[in-house]
Amino acid sequence: MNRQLLLGAEAVAQGALDAGISGVYAYPGTPSTEITEFIQRSKEARENAVRSSWSTNEKTAYEAALGMSYAGKRSLVCMKHVGLNVAADAFINSAITGVNGGLVLAVADDPSMHSSQNEQDSRVYGRFGMVPVLEPASQQELYDAMFHAFELSEAVRLPVIVRMTTRLAHSRSGVGRREPEAQNPLHAEYAPDRYVLMPHNARRQYQHLLDLQPMLEELSDSSFLNQPVEGSGPLGVIAFGIGYNYTMEARVAHGIDCRVLKIGQYPLPRTQVNELFGACSEVLVVEEGYPVYEELFRGYFGSSKVRGRMDGALPRAGELTTDLVSRALGVEIPDTAAVPEIVVNRPPELCKGCGHRDMFDAINIAMREHQEHHVFSDIGCYTLGALPPYSAINTCVDMGASITMAKGAADAGLRPAVAVLGDSTFAHSGMTGLLDAVNDRAPVTVIIADNDTTAMTGGQCSSASGSKIVDICRGLGVEESHIRVIVPLKQHLQENVAVLGEEFRYDGVSVVIARRECIESAAKKKRRAAATGQ
Amino acid sequence: MQKNIILAGVGGQGILSIAAVIDQAALKEGLEIRQAEVHGMSQRGGAVQSHLRIADHAIYADLIALGTADLILSVEPLEALRYLPWLAPGGRVVTSLDPFVNMPGYPPMEEIVAELGRTDRPVLVHAADIARESGSARASNMVMLGAGAPFTGIAPEKLEAGIEALFASKGRETIDINIRAFRKGLQLSNT
Numbered sequence: 001m002n003r004q005l006l007l008g009a010e011a012v013a014q015g016a017l018d019a020g021i022s023g024v025y026a027y028p029g030t031p032s033t034e035i036t037e038f039i040q041r042s043k044e045a046r047e048n049a050v051r052s053s054w055s056t057n058e059k060t061a062y063e064a065a066l067g068m069s070y071a072g073k074r075s076l077v078c079m080k081h082v083g084l085n086v087a088a089d090a091f092i093n094s095a096i097t098g099v100n101g102g103l104v105l106a107v108a109d110d111p112s113m114h115s116s117q118n119e120q121d122s123r124v125y126g127r128f129g130m131v132p133v134l135e136p137a138s139q140q141e142l143y144d145a146m147f148h149a150f151e152l153s154e155a156v157r158l159p160v161i162v163r164m165t166t167r168l169a170h171s172r173s174g175v176g177r178r179e180p181e182a183q184n185p186l187h188a189e190y191a192p193d194r195y196v197l198m199p200h201n202a203r204r205q206y207q208h209l210l211d212l213q214p215m216l217e218e219l220s221d222s223s224f225l226n227q228p229v230e231g232s233g234p235l236g237v238i239a240f241g242i243g244y245n246y247t248m249e250a251r252v253a254h255g256i257d258c259r260v261l262k263i264g265q266y267p268l269p270r271t272q273v274n275e276l277f278g279a280c281s282e283v284l285v286v287e288e289g290y291p292v293y294e295e296l297f298r299g300y301f302g303s304s305k306v307r308g309r310m311d312g313a314l315p316r317a318g319e320l321t322t323d324l325v326s327r328a329l330g331v332e333i334p335d336t337a338a339v340p341e342i343v344v345n346r347p348p349e350l351c352k353g354c355g356h357r358d359m360f361d362a363i364n365i366a367m368r369e370h371q372e373h374h375v376f377s378d379i380g381c382y383t384l385g386a387l388p389p390y391s392a393i394n395t396c397v398d399m400g401a402s403i404t405m406a407k408g409a410a411d412a413g414l415r416p417a418v419a420v421l422g423d424s425t426f427a428h429s430g431m432t433g434l435l436d437a438v439n440d441r442a443p444v445t446v447i448i449a450d451n452d453t454t455a456m457t458g459g460q461c462s463s464a465s466g467s468k469i470v471d472i473c474r475g476l477g478v479e480e481s482h483i484r485v486i487v488p489l490k491q492h493l494q495e496n497v498a499v500l501g502e503e504f505r506y507d508g509v510s511v512v513i514a515r516r517e518c519i520e521s522a523a524k525k526k527r528r529a530a531a532t533g534q
Numbered sequence: 535m536q537k538n539i540i541l542a543g544v545g546g547q548g549i550l551s552i553a554a555v556i557d558q559a560a561l562k563e564g565l566e567i568r569q570a571e572v573h574g575m576s577q578r579g580g581a582v583q584s585h586l587r588i589a590d591h592a593i594y595a596d597l598i599a600l601g602t603a604d605l606i607l608s609v610e611p612l613e614a615l616r617y618l619p620w621l622a623p624g625g626r627v628v629t630s631l632d633p634f635v636n637m638p639g640y641p642p643m644e645e646i647v648a649e650l651g652r653t654d655r656p657v658l659v660h661a662a663d664i665a666r667e668s669g670s671a672r673a674s675n676m677v678m679l680g681a682g683a684p685f686t687g688i689a690p691e692k693l694e695a696g697i698e699a700l701f702a703s704k705g706r707e708t709i710d711i712n713i714r715a716f717r718k719g720l721q722l723s724n725t
Contacts, residue, residue: 167570167596167597170570170572170573171569171570171585172557172568172570172571173567173569174561174566242596244594246594246597248594252594253602321597321600322599323600326599333601336600336601336618336620337621338619339616339618340615340618340649342641343616344612344637344639346544346579346580346581346613346636347580347637348580349578349580349636351578351579381578384578458573531703
C-alpha cells in the first residue's frame with residue numbers, strides 16, 4: 001500500500017477531501033490549524049473547487065458549514081477546543097435541526113495546555129448536544145473515520161464530532177488512502193419544520209433527538225472504532241481515544257495480559273461496556289482529557305470497582321503518557337536520569353525585530369505618567385508581552401475579552417482603561433465589544449496591533465487588517481480624530497509615546513492602530529519571491 | 535527493529551527538517567513511524583522537541599516512554615540535557631556544541647560539557663563550523679543528522695536520498711551543501 005506521511009490533523013483533511021467535502025470552514029487555532037492549511041494547499045481540493053479560505057471566527061465557520069449541509073453538500077468545520085465555546089450556540093442548535101448533507105465538526109483539544117488557556121474536553125459538548133462523537137486513536141484511523149463520520153452524519157441526519165488531542169493532531173505517521181468519493185449534488189431541502197426552531201418545531205425536533213439515542217448506542221456497538229482486546233485477569237481497562245495507545249504500549253512493554261476495551265465512538269457501546277464490567281472486578285478508565293466517563297461509571301455514590309483520574313490512579317489533570325498508564329497498571333517504573341540542575345527554562349519570546357516589541361516599549365513609557373497600570377490583552381503573539389522584559393499586559397482570557405474587560409473596568413472608574421489585541425482577534429470577537437464601548441461612550445483606548453496576519457498559529461490570512469480596520473472602527477462610530485495609526489519602529493518611539501499618551505488621557509473611545517507587518521510573514525514572502533524569481 | 539529518537543533544539547533551529555529526512559527514509563523502507571512535534575506558542579524561541587519512533591512492527595504511542603530513548607539528537611547543547619530522563623541505559627547523546635542564548639541564566643559551557651560527559655560516549659559536534667566548511671552555516675542541522683545517523687537504524691545512503699528529496703525544490707547547490715554537511719557529520723561519528 002502506498003502510504004503518505006501525514007500529521008493527524010492532515011489525515012483528517014485528506015480523509016475529508018476523499019470523502020467528498022465541498023467546503024471546509026475554520027478559524028486557526030493550535031492544534032487544529034493544519035487541517036484547513038492542508039486543504040488550502042491541496043491540488044485536488046483546488047481542482048474540485050473545495051471552498052477553504054479562513055472564516056472570521058468559529059461561529060461564522062460553523063454556521064456556514066451548516067448552510068452548506070442544508071444545501072445538500074458535505075462540509076467540514078474545524079476548530080480548537082476553546083473555539084467550540086464560540087461556536088457552541090450554532091453547534092447545539094444544529095443538533096436540534098439536524099443536517100442534510102454530512103456535517104462533521106473536527107475539534108482538537110489541548111490537554112496539558114501546550115498552546116491554550118484551558119484543557120476542556122470536547123466530548124462533553126458531544127454529550128451536551130447528544131450527537132455522535134468519534135475519537136480515533138491513530139492517524140490511519142483518523143483518515144478512515146472521516147468516511148465513517150460523513151456516512152454516519154447523513155444516515156442519522158446529525159452533525160458528527162471528530163475529536164482529537166494534541167499528540168495525535170501533531171504527530172506524523174504513514175497513512176494509506178482509499179478511492180476518493182464524488183461530492184454530493186446540490187439538493188437543498190425544503191423542511192421549515194426542522195430548520196425553523198420556533199418552540200413548536202424545536203420541541204418536536206428535540207424529542208426526535210432524544211428518540212435517536214438508543215439507535216446511536218447500537219451504532220457504537222458495531223463501530224470499527226470500538227474494539228475489545230482479549231485478555232485475562234481481574235483488572236480490565238477501558239481505553240478512550242489515544243488512551244488506547246498508551247495502554248497497549250504499556251501492555252506490550254511490560255507483558256501485561258489485561259482485557260482492554262478500546263473506545264473510539266460515542267455514545268458508549270452499551271453491550272461492550274457491560275461485557276467488560278461483567279468480566280472484571282476492577283476497571284481502569286483511561287481518558288485523554290477530563291474523567292467524563294469515569295465519573296459516569298462511578299456514579300454519585302461511587303463505585304469501588306472503578307479506577308482512574310478521580311482516585312489518583314492517574315493524575316487528575318494533564319495529558320497521559322505510557323509511563324502514567326504503566327504505573328496505574330501496577331508496573332514499577334525505575335527511576336531514570338534527572339534533568340541536571342543547571343538546565344534553566346527557555347520560555348517562548350517575541351521574535352527579534354517584531355513590531356510588538358516596539359509597541360510594548362511605547363505602551364510602557366506612555367503608562368508611566370499614570371498611577372494605575374492595567375492593560376487588558378488578548379490571545380495572540382502579543383500575549384508574550386506578559387513576560388519580561390515587557391511585563392506590559394495584565395490579562396488574557398478569551399478571544400476579544402480585552403476590549404470588553406477594559407470597558408467594564410472603565411465603567412468601574414479605572415483610568416486609563418487600555419486594551420491590546422491583534423487584527424485577527426479584533427475581527428474574530430473585538431468588533432462587537434467596540435460597539436458596546438461606543439454606545440456607552442466608555443473611556444477606553446483600544447490598541448490594535450495590526451501585523452496583517454494571524455501570526456501565532458503560523459501566519460494565516462487575517463479577516464480584517466490595514467484600511468479595513470480603520471473603516472470598521474469608523475463604521476462602528478469611533479470618532480475620526482480618535483482613530484490613530486502609528487508605526488511601531490524604534491525611530492518612531494517618541495512620536496508613538498506621544499500619540500498613546502494623548503489617547504490614554506482622552507475621555508472617550510479611541511483606537512490606536514499599531515501597524516507593521518509580521519516579520520515572519522515578511523521573510524516568508526521574500527523567500528517565496530526569491531524562489532519564483534529563480 | 536525499533537528506535538526511539540528524541541530530537542531537541544530551539545524553535546526555528548530546523549529540527550523538523552531532521553525529522554522530515556528520517557521520516558521519509560523510514561517510510562521508503564516500509565517501516566512504521568510516529569513522529570510527534572510541537573507547534574504553536576512554544577515555537578517562538580522556546581525549547582522544542584520531537585519524539586520520533588520507527589519500527590518494523592506496529593507502534594502504538596506517539597510519545598516515547600521515560601528511559602527508553604536510543605538517541606537524543608540535539609542541535610543545541612543545553613537542550614540535549616533537558617531530555618536526559620528519556621535516555622535508555624546505553625542510549626547515546628549526539629549534540630551540537632553551539633549554544634543558543636536567548637534567556638538569562640544560561641550556564642557556562644564547561645558545566646554543560648561536564649554534564650554531557652556523564653552520558654555514555656557522547657558525540658559532541660562543532661556543527662556551525664563544519665556547516666560553514668560545507669558551504670553554509672544554515673546546514674548545521676544536517677551536520678547533526680549525519681553525526682546521529684549511525685544510531686538511527688537507517689542506512690546513511692537512505693538518509694542522503696531523504697535529504698535530496700527535502701531540498702529538491704531549492705536547487706542543486708543547496709542539495710550539495712546539505713549532503714556535504716551530512717557526510718562530514720557522519721564521518722565524526724564513524725571515526
